[in-house]
Every structure is written in C-alpha cells, then in structure tokens.
Amino acid sequence: MSKRLSPLAQHALLIAIAVWISGCSAAPPENLPTPIEGYNHTSAAINRFTVNGGGGPNIGPHQGGGKQNCCVSLPTKWRPGLKVVIEWEKDPNVGASRFWKEPPFSDAWNQRMEEHRSHYTRHRAVVELPPYDKVGAVVVHFLPCDQVKVIATLHAYGHPQYAIKEPLNMEEPKTCQNS
Template sequence: MKMVGYKLRIYVVAVAQIYVLLGCGSIPMDQASSRHSDSTAVLITPVQHMGKRYSVEDVYVNGQIGGGAGQLGGGGSMSCCILLPGSWRPGLVAEVRWSVLDWDKEDEAETRQGVFTSITKVGQYVAHVPVEYYKRPETLYVHFYPNGKARLVSSFYDAFDSRHPVPFDAEDGGLATAGKIVSHKKAKPGLAEDE
C-alpha cells in the first residue's frame, strides 16, 4: 500500500513539473528563485491545527492558490504548484494569505442546501512566512494555528506521518509567524471580498 502512495506522489510531482515547464500556473518562491535553474515545482497542502470548529479557506502562497483545510484538520487539499529552490537558503520567505471560518453556530439544514449564512468569518490574514530548512524540495505544507499564525515546511512526509517535521497534534504553532488581519466579514461563499 505504501508503494502505491509513493508512486502516486512521483506521478503527481512529474505532472506538476510538466505543467510548470509548459508555463502554466507557477509562481516562483521569490524573485531570486526564478533565476535559478534548479527550482522544483511542488504541491501546496494546507493543514489546520485549530480544531474541528474551524476551517481554513482561500489559501494563497505568493499568489498561487493553495486550496483549504476543512474542519477535521490536515491536508485538506493539494494544489499545483509553486517553485522551491533546489537548495534551501536563509531568507527564503513567502507571502501567505488565508481566511478562517468558524462553524460553531452552523445550521446544518442550511449548509446541506448550500446556504452558509450561519458560518462566521473569523478573518482574512496575510503574513510573510519563512520557509523552514529542507534538504530537497518536496510538498510545501502550510500549517495554520489559532490567532492567525502560519508556518511553512517542505516535506516528503504527509502531515499525519510521524516523520513529518510538524506533529499533527501541535496546537501552539511553535515557530509559526503571526499574520496581520486584513478583513472581518460574514462568510458568503460565492461573493467577492468587497461585495
């Protein structure tokens, strides 16, 4: 079973690299990385550590969509792609944007019908987050914590794997960077932020 997961990961990364080579949808991690021929396209996977009451939506890393992480926490989605330098270097930082939704007062009858007026938007955040040391570029995990904090780690291992650099049950954020809140609004899926 583990071999199937490994082969799938290799396939997804190969497809992602072809996608980037064709010039579709990639954003360099920073301006310097676009000059390095050793950059690698990696997937973006959000992981939330705030509990089942919350979800993280509208994740962007340097403008590239990263999906979201539902109420159950980690690895909510994988999005393609962002470029990471082949070798980590000090000062490697990415702009991360995300929204947090509070499902505590969810009206399940409404949400089953696609109406989300009972869901409260805690806020929309932005942070300039350092990418932690990595040996080789792998999936970029964006970990989210309470109080608008985020952390970036590149790892081959899934967020639920004990070998992942950040334990899934970590709740305090450790090395996480505090984001700045840029908006408070009631969640209205399907509407632009300024509507």
C-alpha cells in the same frame, strides 16, 4: 472512469513538465513548481489559502493532507532568508447554515449567508521557510491564534522525519496574545 494521480505522481509529472519546458538542458532548473498542501489544527474552517499567490485547498476543522493544489515556485536549492507569504480566509462558525430554517439559496437564505460571510476573517503571514534538501510539497499548518508553520518536505505528516509535530486537534486558548 477517470483516475486521479497520486500526490507523488502529480509531483513527478510537474517535474517532468518543468524539465521539458526548460528545453531538456543539462543544468537543473533554478526553480520548480511545487504542490501546496495544508493542515488545519483549529476548530475554524480554512475557506482558502495561498502560498506566494498559489492556491491551496480549503480545509475543514482539524483536518488536512490528502489534497494538494498546484503550485508555488521554489528554488531547487534552499537559501538562507527564503520566505513565503501565506494568506488565508477563516470561517469561525463552520456549518452554521445547517441550522437555518430558510430554504437553501432563497433570497432570505442568501441574505443570511451574506451576514455569515461578514464574520469571515482574513489573515496574512510572512514566514521563513526552514531548510530543505530536496523540493517536496510546501505544507502549511494553521495553528490556534492565527499562527502558521510552513515546511517544504518529501515526508508525510506523522512520519518520524516530518518536522512539525503538533496534533491536528490542538487545544485552543480562550484568548490569544497578539505578538
């Protein structure tokens, strides 16, 4: 039976590997590999997302946390103007295939799935990363109207010092204003 490492153990292992690769120099590394985590505050599914090209986990509607993927490189010391690029794909009709009469993975089902996938939307946002004292996980929050918030934190969602307070089950407006 294999055991999975906890997110904290994964992060410690990544730091240990970074130190080992750097040749055990006395100077701390300029950048560290940082795990990626996400929270979805919408009724759509986030099929996939990336932070500066590093992949995050898929996230069901009104879900998140608990899963981290590796990695995005972040400076050990925050600096003004530090930005990250978030790209994601969204499925607005989650679970539609449950109601299809076609046998799963048949030609008819695959054709229907191709049509379903044509309604996926793809998004990109360049977001300024708020200041952080220590490198923790990079956490992306997907909000209604294709907005995102991103933080680098050592705290878990819901912790009093966690900077993002929006509930997972946010009310979504009927129409969104493009800003």
